[in-house]
Amino acid sequence: MLNVGALENGVVLDHIQAGRAMSIYHDLGLHKLDSCVAIIKNARSNKMGRKDIIKIEGGLDLVDLDVLGFIDHNITVNIIKDGVIVEKRDLTLPKRLTNIIKCKNPRCITSIEQELDHVFEHSEAEGEVYRCIYCGETSPYKYRR
Amino acid sequence: MRHFLNPLDFSVAELDQVLDLAEEIRQDPARFRDVCKGKKIATLFYEPSTRTRLSFEAAMLNLGGSVLGFSSADSSSAAKGESVADTIRIISGYADIAAIRHPKEGAPLVAAQKSWIPVINAGDGGHQHPTQTLTDLFTIRTLKGRLSDLTIGLCGDLKFGRTVHSLIFALSRYTGIRFVLISPEQLRVPDSVRKLGLETKNIPFKEVERLEDVIGELDILYMTRIQKERFFNEDEYIRLKDSYILDAEKMKLAGPDCLVMHPLPRVNEIATEVDDDPRAVYFKQAHFGVYARMALIMTLLGLKGDETAC
Numbered sequence: 001m002l003n004v005g006a007l008e009n010g011v012v013l014d015h016i017q018a019g020r021a022m023s024i025y026h027d028l029g030l031h032k033l034d035s036c037v038a039i040i041k042n043a044r045s046n047k048m049g050r051k052d053i054i055k056i057e058g059g060l061d062l063v064d065l066d067v068l069g070f071i072d073h074n075i076t077v078n079i080i081k082d083g084v085i086v087e088k089r090d091l092t093l094p095k096r097l098t099n100i101i102k103c104k105n106p107r108c109i110t111s112i113e114q115e116l117d118h119v120f121e122h123s124e125a126e127g128e129v130y131r132c133i134y135c136g137e138t139s140p141y142k143y144r145r
Numbered sequence: 146m147r148h149f150l151n152p153l154d155f156s157v158a159e160l161d162q163v164l165d166l167a168e169e170i171r172q173d174p175a176r177f178r179d180v181c182k183g184k185k186i187a188t189l190f191y192e193p194s195t196r197t198r199l200s201f202e203a204a205m206l207n208l209g210g211s212v213l214g215f216s217s218a219d220s221s222s223a224a225k226g227e228s229v230a231d232t233i234r235i236i237s238g239y240a241d242i243a244a245i246r247h248p249k250e251g252a253p254l255v256a257a258q259k260s261w262i263p264v265i266n267a268g269d270g271g272h273q274h275p276t277q278t279l280t281d282l283f284t285i286r287t288l289k290g291r292l293s294d295l296t297i298g299l300c301g302d303l304k305f306g307r308t309v310h311s312l313i314f315a316l317s318r319y320t321g322i323r324f325v326l327i328s329p330e331q332l333r334v335p336d337s338v339r340k341l342g343l344e345t346k347n348i349p350f351k352e353v354e355r356l357e358d359v360i361g362e363l364d365i366l367y368m369t370r371i372q373k374e375r376f377f378n379e380d381e382y383i384r385l386k387d388s389y390i391l392d393a394e395k396m397k398l399a400g401p402d403c404l405v406m407h408p409l410p411r412v413n414e415i416a417t418e419v420d421d422d423p424r425a426v427y428f429k430q431a432h433f434g435v436y437a438r439m440a441l442i443m444t445l446l447g448l449k450g451d452e453t454a455c
Contacts, residue, residue, distance in 0.1 A: 107270045109251040113228050116255065125345055126337070134251020135272055138337075 004038050004055070011063055012078040012085075013054040018042055020072075021052030028067060030056065066094035070101075070130075096121050097130060101139050108135035147445055148257040150266040152278040152315045160282065160315075167283050167433075167440035174207060177439065180448050181210030187240035188214035189232065189256075190267070191223060191247040196409060196431055197267050197276070201244045204438035213240060230259045237261040242446055244276075245269075263445035271307050277408050278311040279441060280434035285365060287433060288404055288426060294321035300356055301369035301389055301414060303328040304335060308408045309369060313342040324350040325359050329385050332371065355388045360398045366391070368407045368427075370414050392416040399424065406430050 016024060021039045030037050036057040045051040056062055060079055068075060069091040077089040097120045103110045110116050110132070120130040120139050130139035148154070155163065170177050186205040190198050193216065202212045215221040222232060229247065233256040236243055244265040245253045250272035257264040268274040286292050297316060299309050303326055313334070316322050324343065326334055333352055334342075343350050353359055360366060371389045391405065396419055399405075407415060407427040419425050443449070 105250065107248070107250050107272075109229065109247070109249040109255050109269075112249060113230065113255060115228070115230070123341075125341055132251070134254055135270070136250070 004040055006083055007038075007055050007057060007080045008083050010035075010055060010057040010080050011060055012080060013056070013063070013068070014051070014076040014078060015045070015048060016052035016054065016075055017072065018048070018050035018052055021054055024052075024068075024071060025054060027071060028063060030054070030062075033058070033062060035062065060089075065089070065091060066097065067100055069094050070097055093122050093128060097139075101130070103132040103135065103137055105132065105135045105137040108132060108137060110134055146261075146263055148253075148260075148264045148266075149275055149441060149445060150253050150257060150264070151273050152275040152311050153318075154275070157318050160279075163279065163437070163440045163444050164283050164286055166443060167436040168287065170439050171287070171433070171436045177208055177443075179209040180443060181205060181208035181446070184208075184210040184242070184446065185240040186210060186212055186214075186442065187236045187243040188212060188216075188267070189221070189236065189243055189245040189247075190214065190216045191218040191221070191245075191252070193217060194246055194268065196434065197246060197274075198244075200431070200434045201265075201267065201276075201438055203435050204442055207435065208439055208442060210241075210442075229255045232256075233260045233264070242442060265441065265445065268307075271305060273311060274307050274408075275311060276434070276438055276441065277308050278315050279437045280430060281308070281312055281367070281406065281408070282315060283437040284406060284426065284430040284433045285404070288429075289364065292316065293319040295364045296323045296325060296362055297365045297367060298325040298327055298356075298359060298363040299367045299369070300327040300391075301371040302332045303369070304332040306369045309367070310334070310338050310342070312367065313338055317342050317346050317348045322348060324348065325363060326350060326352045327354070327356050327359060327389075328352070328371075329354060329381060331381075354385060356391070357388065357395060357398060360395055360403070361400060363399065363403050366399065366403055366405045368405065368411075368414055370410075370412050390414055390416060391419055393418045393422070396422055396424070 021041055038055040040053040042050045043053055073091040073093055075091060078085045079087040098117050101120055102118050110118055119133045121133055123129045123131050188198050188201050205212050229252050237260050242263045244267040245256050246267040247269050250270040252269050253264055253266035266273055266275055303309050368391055403424055405425045409431055
């Protein structure tokens with residue numbers, strides 16, 4: 001068993017599906033941070049068998065919870081202060097995603113109006129489906145389980 | 146300020162008000178001939194259209210207003226690369242209301258986000274064509290006397306036909322609606338329309354391949370064009386193509402009160418011999434589109450029939 005040092009103050013992203021920590025690391029832009037980030041792959045888990053974990057030193061503002069909720073709302077977010085978990089934050093599917101995913105519909109106005117934000121909204125009646133607010137195209141699901 | 150980008154932008158009550166106004170206009174057009182005096186509509190058509198553009202222009206002229214605009218992207222600053230967002234900001238200073246048709250889906254929403262005047266979606270790619278839906282609702286309500294308790298047959302290309310999708314969503318808000326969806330298997334309504342427009346609302350519907358088998362049970366037959374290239378194989382096309390051409394023989398199987406509608410342009414899916422059948426209302430439907438658009442323009446400009454704009 002490999003031991004990674006305990007986090008004094010920061011955020012732990014737990015219950016990440018095994019093998020996905022690196023892509024989430026990049027999707028959250030954690031590679032751009034100056035703070036210490038630890039990635040643990042294939043940790044043993046009673047619930048999942050194997051799981052990945054990301055530990056980030058610093059405040060919760062370093063993590064975009066909307067992006068994380070879209071990627072996988074089953075991930076657990078633990079906030080650590082003085083070495084103890086002070087809060088567990090549940091992720092939900094965000095209502096709106098701005099410039100997180102790109103509309104791939106070549107007929108969409110976003111394909112020609114360069115300055116436009118790419119905005120998707122959660123279509124609640126369709127479960128986990130997001131649709132482009134301009135053309136109604138569903139989002140590409142490269143992240144989702 | 147309200148825009149009209151999607152038929153569902155208006156509640157059923159709001160749509161009913163627009164349709165009531167359209168009926169008032171139809172009954173007494175002269176009463177409304179000066180309602181928009183001094184007002185201008187900008188028709189921003191980035192792709193060609195005959196009925197839609199001319200019916201918007203006729204609607205505004207009938208209301209005593211004026212028209213400006215362009216009828217193709219080539220004759221606008223879009224040819225120089227101007228964005229929709231910039232164009233509508235400029236036009237907002239020139240006109241009181243704008244109708245926009247654009248080949249890219251969502252262009253009218255972009256215009257509405259940046260506009261200082263009401264924007265009407267006059268068709269955006271394969272996405273929405275809400276004034277066609279308004280026209281369809283007005284035609285049905287006027288000729289049938291109701292928008293509820295109807296069996297509506299939608300025939301042809303139900304996969305790519307935007308007017309069909311919009312009509313399903315719009316009519317599914319009324320009670321007693323039942324749909325009969327007539328198309329080849331490959332051109333059935335998309336899953337999203339079936340799920341959101343029908344199944345989640347518990348709207349009864351059935352999907353069939355042959356028009357002859359069901360035409361007798363319909364109150365409305367809404368025809369659309371089906372293109373040969375939409376079929377995946379030649380055998381399927383040969384087997385089914387005649388089923389989607391409405392002719393006098395098939396009309397004999399239809400009920401005496403069944404209305405035949407079509408968003409037009411018609412190519413060969415309705416034989417010209419059907420045109421003289423009193424149940425064929427597609428040309429009347431196109432004319433009703435002017436009243437529907439007159440009512441919509443007045444509603445978005447906040448005008449009533451008994452007052453003038455000045």
